[in-house]
Amino acid sequence: MPERLLVPRPAEHLPGEGEGFGLDADTRIDADAAAGGTAAWLRAELGAATGLPLAPGDGGGPLIRLRVDATAGLGAEGYRLAVDASGARITGHDAAGVFYGAQTLRQLLPASAYRRAPLDTGAWTLPAVRITDRPRFGWRGCMLDVARHFMPKHDVLRFIDLMALHKLNVLHLHLTDDQGWRIEIKRYPRLTEVASWRRESQVGAAQPPVFDGRPHGGFYTQDDIREIVGYAAARHITVVPEIDVPGHSQAAIAAHPELGAGERLEVGTEWGIIDNVLDVSDTVLEFYRTVFDEVMELFPGEYICVGGDECPKKQWKASESAQARIEAEGLADEDELQSWFIRHFDDHFTARGRRLLGWDEILQGGLAPGATVVSWQGTEGGVAAARAGHDVVMCPTRTSYLDYRQSAGEEPIPVGTVLGLADVYAADPVPAELTGPEARHVIGAQVNVWTEHMDSPRTVDYMVFPRLSAFAEAVWWAGERDYTEFLPRLESHLERLDAIGVEYRPLDGPRPWQLRPGVKGRGRAD
Template sequence: MPGFGTLLPRPVSVEPRPGECLLAPGREPEVSFSPELPAEGYRLEITPDGVWITAADAAGAHHAGQTLRQLKGPDAFRAADIHSGPWRLPCGVVTDRPRFGWRGCLLDVARHFRTKAEVLRFTDLLAAHKLNVLHLHLTDDQGWRFDVPRFPRLTEVGAWRRESMVGRHDGPERDGRPHGGCYRADDLREIVAYAGARGITVVPEIDVPGHSRAAIAAYPELGGGRRVDVWTSWGVCEDVLDPSKSTLDFYRAVLDEVLDVFPGPVIGIGGDEVPGATPEHGRFVARLAEHVRSRGRRPFAWDEVLDGPALPPGTVIGAWRDEQAGRRAVAAGHDVVLCPEDRVYLDHRQSDHPDEPIPVGYVRTLADVYGWEPPAGPGVLGVQAQVWTEHLDSVRRVDYAAFPRLAAFAEVAWSTGPRDHAGFLSRLRDHHLPRLDALGVEYRPLGGPLPWQTRPGVPGRPR
């Protein structure tokens, strides 16, 4: 019978009690709400007579349900019930609350498009790990994924590219295979509603003024009139937006569509990696941030914007270059989400073994992710892992890159220290990986990639 020592992320406190509960199939726990509990917190009590949940809010009730699901065992994570007889649960009380209010994961659907069904599946995986923000990177040089009826060429032209770079070697090799896709407004509304029912807020991102070649391919005037194709390479593209009034008006109209589809409090506007950036590019981002703020929302921008003009109050900074950027953001009066590249970029290689597929970035092992101790304090909203998809061209590749490291990240985001790597590894190996198996997640095995998870001959760019 699974015990409280199987739980992941680790709860704040557990009080085991004698006996066990035989919970009949289909019998739901009794749920009540208490304003005395902290946001997203819950109390789960299991007795021989049944299961009771007291939660701060709907999100807390959902998290309690995930804890109960873990205690039932891996079969509780299957899409259909194959369990026979009552669920055998240990008696006791779990009292729990999250360490950070923002526990996010970015999914890049611009470089490689993920279908609506695949995004819904990824949302379920976030919810199973008590993560509560899905950051959708919707636009980039290699594709525009958000349908804007007023500007149809954004998806007619910008949503697909004729081929893709093979690996990352900055050479001429391409796969010769067209790639594309986009989301209609109702698809995205469905994703938002689906996520919301699982305690997850969706943060959309329209990246400007760099990472914009797909938009420029659709409407050349956005880039000063030069005609280009949707980019087929990876890396940082030299094509950036012309920060003119007409371009600003265009993106204000785009953001109005985004604001209509996504009701959440935070809207991403990018601001990162702008080759040849001028002060006017900085003012362009600041004006779009003010537009988002004027609509009652909070803009989210990457930490490069700290080098430009002052941003409106309430702007959230994604500190990706290093933790020092987070300190700068707080000192400037902004809230910050910590997502440093050298810690939580899950597209980075997981070992230095030659079988590691398309090895890019730093070596960031499961132990490295689990051992990260993000600084807390005033202005720090929370933390976010990043799943960039230049080299993740299928759901199987996303699974491999994200898991089980995202499970380690979930514990960092939810649970306070001290860290016990051996204990975490035991919970992961003996209990949590079977749950991922039941969910159909093709994670990276602890011993290294399986033969079909390798990419022989496809070059990377390790650091």
């Protein structure tokens, strides 16, 4: 199987000797303890597609052998895959490396290896190869917005599988916003009783706004979250939760008016930046400390995202309590007030061994000492943070916003500027103006899936794929990228997505049923 069929492209791919290795009823999967999770995953996935038992252990016959060896010189998440007539051997620097090697092994088989039941396709043969591989970045992420349009749990699990297929390792889960609160908090049940649904949703971006008149809602119980986190961890994906503060909080204020200016609000039904923001009282701080404490119990990863983006200051300028806080803390203005608010939670997380993550607006008024910045408003925020010694995740709108239109032609609810497949593939996450030491603070990149205009998992499929496939190579492959070389490999990769049932955007444009005739979108100057 030539290298052109693999996505993302491996660092080193050499042909092996002989005719390769055929899977049959006698083939076994043998793993050491550290690779046992990957063995179970591979047995389940290939067993479903091939109908083969792939029994555990070494029976002396055909064998797929999985091993972790930190002394093999492969680097974090790196692996070596060797296939010859005697079998297949995957050695990983760590358990994640073994898993990525198994993902590559699966890609060496026909696309029907991604189906859930066997087809009458004949022999299952792995070609003779020797592949050595490791990722360029440690943070290879995707932000999924389940606040604007709720994604049922089984679709989130499917999305995790698709991320794992592409060797991505961070799911940034946007759980709260003006239009919905999606996570159960035991201390505050009104957050799901009231804030998890809205009476209707804006459709498109016409002005004045048009609404569908249909209630929308949903939330994840704490057991759902534990399942999502565990399912992702088994695929070496860390789930980073986002609870957005102090802006994008109208849903929470609708459930608890004391969090805002005190007026009665409903959960947001319109898209865009909304003036209603959190108050800065001790009551609000205590409320969100409790929320974040429950969140940290559910998400064991290092990072907790506080959002921090698009926080209008209009209410704070008119608020007696906000102005009193500015005076009491010796702050210069409302920007420093937002910084003070974010620093409070940076201290709270640091005391619990966690790290604060926030959008680049958290630079305004001064950056919290332990903060990692997600740079979305171009690259300027990321450059400033890296030069100040802070870690950065790059996701500028022009290259990373998968809600943006995919062509200048007819697209469903076209928003933003054109962000085509080739644009995503060509983007370099590291800004050219950074020096070597500064660039080391760019720990990776992510793409963002904002779902105001994605009201179903089918629509998410269309907007995300195959652009996510292009992004996956951009953050995995460390060499020079050539779109003309990538495209033939992607065309073969689309056969895998077809077998899975992903309703991606065809390379030549949308199918008729993927359009939204008559629904107005919006442009964007940047």
